[in-house]
Amino acid sequence: MTAQRTCDVLIIGAGATGSLAALVLSQAGLDVVCLEQGSWVEEKDHPHLRSDWTWQRKTNWNPDVTKRRHPDDYPVKSNSSQILMWNGVGGSTNVYGAVWPRYRPSDFRKGTEHGLQPDWPLAYEDLAPFYEQADRLVGVSGLNGDRAMPGREPSPTGPLPPSKVSKRLADAFDRLGWHWWPVEAGVISSDYDGRPACNGCGTCNGCPRGSMSKYSMSIWPKALEAGTELRINARVLKIEKGSDGRATGALYIDRNTGHSHFQKARIVVVAANGVGTPRLLLASDNLANQSDQVGRNLLHHTLVAGEMFVDQPVDGHTGYVASLISREFAETDTSRGFVNGFNFNCVTSSPSAGETAAGWFTNSKAPWGADHHAWFERHFGHGIGIFAIGDDLPNPNNRVTLDPFLTDSDGVPAPVTHYEPGENDKRMMTYMLDRIEDVAKAAGAFEYHLHDYRDAEGVYRTPAWHMIGTARMGADPETSVVNKWHQSWDVPNLFIMDGSVLATGGVVNPTPTISALALRAAGYIRDNFAQLSTTTRAAELNRGDL
Template sequence: MRDADRIDAVVVGSGPSGAVTARRLVDAGMSVVCLEQGGWPDYSTARAGFPDFELVARKHWDWDPNTRRAPGDYPIDDRGSDITALMFNGVGGSAVMYAAHWERFLPSDFRVRTLDGVADDWPVTYEDMAPYYDEVERQFAVSGLEGDPALPPSTPPPLPPVPLNKVGRRGAEALNRLGWHWWPGSNAIATRDYGRLHACAQSTACPFGCPVGAKASPDRTHWPDLIADGVRLITRARVRELVPTASGLVDGVVYVDEAGVERIQRAQVVILCANALGTPRILLNSGLANSSGLVGRRLMMHPFGNAIGIFDEDLESWRGPLGQHLYSLQFYETDTSRGFVRGAKWNLLPSGAPLSIMLPGLWGAEGHWGPDFHLALRSRLGRSAIWTVICEDLPDDDNRVVLDPDTVDDSGVPGVRIEYRTSDNARAMMAFHLARLEEVLREMGAKEIILNGHIRASGWHLMGTAVMGPDPATSVVDPVGRAHDVPNLFVFDGSTFPTSSGVNPSATIAANALRCADALVKARAEQVVPA
């Protein structure tokens, strides 16, 4: 085992939370090492625009680590889960494969207990978060339009929204006739050249290697500059466990490098940004920060469904951002007469390329095969639109991540097992929202409608397994991400979320990480560190 000199901070994970944290710390003059268990994304395998795109896209860019089996992945047993966990292990984190929907949580999302009598309030408010939302929108080249009446007034995003195209206009006109809310999509997608990013070409390839470099993932937006500014990024570094001290602190992390050599990176503070599976995996393997018994518990993954319409007209729905044309929050807030609490976000997407609209998955469990395959393809390609539903997932102690003693990664670190069941509340919510979207599609003029509730392979949004709060008995970390049990150990990723909201979490993951990093920097003089 080889020790590295103690530095100010070691950050575990290079996704959005790790990247904005490293940015804030290095700007404050701190020495920072980031450990990333995967490598750099290989955009040479991004084939959008080539004839073999759909044949090879999932070979290199599959969302499911159990299918992808890349060198940075670890075993995840999700056989006991209603939803499959999807993520990317590598520089940039899961944002490398996200669809780049960029949504602020609503004010009510921070006050669920107060407003609806369920779950917990966050220890911060929307107003506390607002300046951090503003800053991360600049860092992630967010395109959108200010003034959404569903949200408080805010600083305009740095870039204008992606054009609505034919599909977006058709959806907007239908919602206008129904008198229901909609707003142009807010996306971490550049609509003109911005920093290292280039203007979006609307090739619907966002999750499979953006071909023009328009999507704002940290491998493009953050890490080149962070490395130039002195942050040391160590790739293919598998963190095994934390290094405890006799005084109740941690003195860094143990990791296995690319050559299989076990090393220790010592640091005054350790910050975990490894997502809501990777962070509890490290904590549980270390046996630390779990006096509450909540490490790994309260996993939230956003039950997901869709409503697909097929039209007589050519809507050119093979093009656009994936990314969203527009979104609606019409039925977001609680109305108990519906038989459930909380709500969901809808977003309107292009339908994509030929194989994606014929294979099993988002278009139904069985896909479309047989003698009329070409007739069905001709009716769908360019003539369809997809509304997706993201349902708020309320926290449940029984939905959890645990170490799996039967599997290990290539370095001998245990994998994880997911135990997750979709709640009755979420099932009722999904049924209600799909029924409303059927109304929207009929208003849009769809001749055929396909409804898919609770799609299993949809766990892109991982939250809640190291919850924050003021009380050590009922939370893992305090309101600024510091572990109650270990004063120099921090968690800044989506693990800390008390609730999940009903919108995409990337904006709040980044903003909350920046808020917590800012608090760490401001309190640095009082920070307890190893002797």
């Protein structure tokens, strides 16, 4: 094993948050090293121009790591949910959909609202400037003026062009008297920062052009130019801690050579996602876990879906992945029979003929035999999909643990995820399905299908890919893992910057909020590096004594 220089900041994980932290800290002149167990995903690697695109999306490019089996992956055991992650530079932005709405102010104060979730140790107003900064760095499209949200600066690029799907759905929401708005997207509608505008080629989930913001193309070039040292194919085995209680660095394997190295650091930042981060902390002798909260309170979002078909061709296989968002039911109304709310993500239909015939959003499939061509002619290009995404309540038994036997190829225990929606979540899901049915009828669908993601035995197999809440922030070290600056209560020079720190799930895709939080936390490290890099001063700063 070789030991290397002591860097100022060691970042573990080169995904969205790792890249943003690297950018901020390197631009401040700090010596930053980032370890990423995967490699670069090049434009030619994407399956978008291949004739077997659908097959690739089901296999080698499946966003669910439990189905993909890529050499850069590690095994994950899950009882009920898909695990959307991508081990590589840019992380899950290589395969995500880049739907880009923000949390609402009420999402930060659920403890005050109903007490079944914790209050965040910060407010929407604290995060708002960093939402704006993230939007500018990423390049976000959207339409300003949505009165369902706080005022904000105009998006860097305007809204994506309205599609036939969005027009059909907008009419349906108008008939129901419900809120709708063009969806904010991490997709540029005009050329921006050296990247080309979206060409509307279809439901992407990842973009080889960089029109949908892959952080490997939008953020990492800037971080590398600022001086970050990025080491790919570097699998971290363990974060070490010294006798003074501080993290000393990380032991890792160079997967190209098989040699082990120890990277020493004054500050360690973990940015390995809501499954990978608790896995690494637990595998590092239960690091930063005096509260017993590491891995607990796994949130996926409450999710149901609907698929509808209309007589008018809507060309749902083209355009951007999402079209409209509706926040009509985003706030708590206990007359519905549950606390918390949900929103509608209104998306396009299947991007390919094969997925239309085999079933895309739900289990509706084309019949075999004489009626196949007639069914396909009526359905392909006529489909519309809707997700309803709700704020699930935390449960300490929904968690990430370590498997006692299964390991990755370097001997690190595999994570095991357990998730089951609670009674409040199930009541919300029933209500959500009824509202999707309302939309289908208002849209004049000749056929629609609802999906609550229960299997034949009634077990929920949620595809709610978001992995959050497993090392949550808070104001009390007894019930949280990090403070409001993402600093570990137990290890004062250890910071966590990914979806695991989210105290609540909100009703929207988490990447915008995770990105804004990473920028805020990285700025805090930058501005307080001198104090944080010393033993006593870091502990005092953690307690708020400085």
